[in-house]
Amino acid sequence: MVIDQYDNQDRLWRVSEAHFINYYEVPVLFSTLDVHMDLLSGRFPAHGLDNENEMYDFTHQSRQSDYTPAALRRRGRR
Numbered sequence: 001m002v003i004d005q006y007d008n009q010d011r012l013w014r015v016s017e018a019h020f021i022n023y024y025e026v027p028v029l030f031s032t033l034d035v036h037m038d039l040l041s042g043r044f045p046a047h048g049l050d051n052e053n054e055m056y057d058f059t060h061q062s063r064q065s066d067y068t069p070a071a072l073r074r075r076g077r078r
Helices: 069-075
Strands: 002-006 012-023 028-038
């Protein structure tokens, strides 16, 4: 997926790309890499590189209690 983003003067400012992979066993189409190219500053951050972290665990079953304010507070980082 490609997204064009424009500034206030209607000039192309940023181009974003999401690179997808099909996890057939789940099944789900999921982004494996997101790249944002800032054409004005020359910055090109990339997020979600799947070779730097463990693979996603699509089998994880969360509970409703995992999303209470107390549970989120326990899992939070400062």
